[in-house]
Amino acid sequence: MRDAYHEELAALTEALVEMTRLVGSAISRASTALLDADLALAESVIHADDAVDALRDDIDRRAMDLLARQQPVASDLRTIVTTLKMSADLERMGDLARHVARAARRRFPDPAVPAPLRATIVEMGQVAERLVAKAGGVIASHDVAAALAIERDDDAMDRLHRELFAALLDVSEPYGIEAAIDVTLVSRYYERFADHAVAVSRRVVFLVTGQQPQELTEPV
Amino acid sequence: MRDAYHEELAALTEALVEMTRLVGSAISRASTALLDADLALAESVIHADDAVDALRDDIDRRAMDLLARQQPVASDLRTIVTTLKMSADLERMGDLARHVARAARRRFPDPAVPAPLRATIVEMGQVAERLVAKAGGVIASHDVAAALAIERDDDAMDRLHRELFAALLDVSEPYGIEAAIDVTLVSRYYERFADHAVAVSRRVVFLVTGQQPQELTEPV
Numbered sequence: 001m002r003d004a005y006h007e008e009l010a011a012l013t014e015a016l017v018e019m020t021r022l023v024g025s026a027i028s029r030a031s032t033a034l035l036d037a038d039l040a041l042a043e044s045v046i047h048a049d050d051a052v053d054a055l056r057d058d059i060d061r062r063a064m065d066l067l068a069r070q071q072p073v074a075s076d077l078r079t080i081v082t083t084l085k086m087s088a089d090l091e092r093m094g095d096l097a098r099h100v101a102r103a104a105r106r107r108f109p110d111p112a113v114p115a116p117l118r119a120t121i122v123e124m125g126q127v128a129e130r131l132v133a134k135a136g137g138v139i140a141s142h143d144v145a146a147a148l149a150i151e152r153d154d155d156a157m158d159r160l161h162r163e164l165f166a167a168l169l170d171v172s173e174p175y176g177i178e179a180a181i182d183v184t185l186v187s188r189y190y191e192r193f194a195d196h197a198v199a200v201s202r203r204v205v206f207l208v209t210g211q212q213p214q215e216l217t218e219p220v
Numbered sequence: 221m222r223d224a225y226h227e228e229l230a231a232l233t234e235a236l237v238e239m240t241r242l243v244g245s246a247i248s249r250a251s252t253a254l255l256d257a258d259l260a261l262a263e264s265v266i267h268a269d270d271a272v273d274a275l276r277d278d279i280d281r282r283a284m285d286l287l288a289r290q291q292p293v294a295s296d297l298r299t300i301v302t303t304l305k306m307s308a309d310l311e312r313m314g315d316l317a318r319h320v321a322r323a324a325r326r327r328f329p330d331p332a333v334p335a336p337l338r339a340t341i342v343e344m345g346q347v348a349e350r351l352v353a354k355a356g357g358v359i360a361s362h363d364v365a366a367a368l369a370i371e372r373d374d375d376a377m378d379r380l381h382r383e384l385f386a387a388l389l390d391v392s393e394p395y396g397i398e399a400a401i402d403v404t405l406v407s408r409y410y411e412r413f414a415d416h417a418v419a420v421s422r423r424v425v426f427l428v429t430g431q432q433p434q435e436l437t438e439p440v
Contacts, residue, residue, distance in 0.1 A: 057432065060301075063301075064297060064298075064301055067287060067292075067297060067301070068292075068293045068294075068297050071291045072287075072288075073288045074288075077284060077287060077288055078284075081280075081283075081284055081287070081304060084301060084304055084305065085304065085308060088305060088308060165401060168397055168401060169397055169398055169401075175397065177388055177389055177395065177397070177400045178389055180397045180400040180401060180404070181385060181388060181389075181400060181404045184400070184401045184404040184405060185404060185408065188405065188408060212277065
């Protein structure tokens with residue numbers, strides 16, 4: 001049976017998993033709002049981000065409180081320090097989902113994404129959802145192999161990011177500058193969302209092993 | 221006279237200030253590389269980022285070591301927890317400077333920034349340098365008023381970011397899609413660099429007061 005202290009540590013981990021659920025829902029709904037030019041849905045994503053920020057504040061407060069009261073060492077200390085880093089990653093993922101929703105709102109009632117690029121954006125949204133779901137699983141399971149495997153999904157995101165730029169530059173399909181700016185920014189938001197999911201999973205590797213995985217190679 | 225523990229805390233703060241110097245130098249040199257299409261300088265910025273990452277790792281290790289050994293509470297605990305958050309912000313600022321340098325390298329020997337937009341990019345580089353220098357000053361001084369004032373400089377960055385998009389869309393000056401993508405990304409890198417400088421200064425407010433400054437309103 002666990003003592004109250006370890007119950008609190010476990011609750012902190014559960015709160016991080018809840019953050020992954022919130023930002024997973026946010027990126028999923030933001031993608032739909034973007035592709036369907038759905039203003040109400042975009043607004044809903046934008047407002048829902050306050051809950052992510054509030055949960056981050058709550059997690060950080062509880063983590064600091066545990067540090068002050070419990071004098072954790074070794075694995076418990078890594079759990080709490082890693083929690084403080086992961087809460088920042090997850091909060092940022094919420095911001096990025098909100099940015100996607102804002103791009104939808106900015107062009108409403110027009111779609112922000114030209115029709116021929118929609119399929120790539122759909123795929124980016126799916127990869128983003130998959131990555132954050134896997135990151136949530138890794139936070140809960142502490143599965144190092146699964147954590148390291150997340151980088152393969154991130155490679156898929158980087159490939160989509162490059163594909164989108166190539167499609168924008170394809171002279172047979174001329175897009176306006178405004179569409180180019182929108183698509184460039186939106187693509188960047190998805191790609192950063194994915195990077196943070198990878199960062200979260202790498203922090204789990206550190207939490208479990210005490211070792212930093214080798215430097216994250218960054219795209220763009 | 222300070223004991224060894226407080227010497228170590230002070231050294232941690234000094235290391236964060238050193239990080240601001242490194243990323244300040246990086247964004248300054250990256251801006252020059254971008255504007256002058258200077259490949260050697262761009263490469264130098266790209267490689268120098270490893271030193272920023274190494275310093276972040278060193279700071280985090282020392283911060284965790286102090287947490288494990290010293291059982292800090294109150295202001296000392298906030299100093300260490302804030303250090304772990306600031307090291308992540310500053311490491312990211314280094315990445316963003318490297319991204320600017322990579323944009324210069326990608327288009328070499330062509331300039332990545334069309335001539336009519338150069339002046340705005342010059343100004344973004346200057347604002348970025350000023351922000352990180354001020355953030356370094358605030359980390360050293362713990363001056364809450366100065367920390368809160370940094371947001372005014374960030375407003376200047378947001379204005380430049382919007383100006384650049386408006387200039388790209390100005391139909392009397394048609395740019396290619398490639399230039400639009402480059403300028404959009406580079407502008408975003410500067411703007412995020414500035415956001416992180418603001419985040420650092422807000423963390424100093426929390427460190428000193430124990431209170432979070434009101435939610436940061438985010439551009440784009």
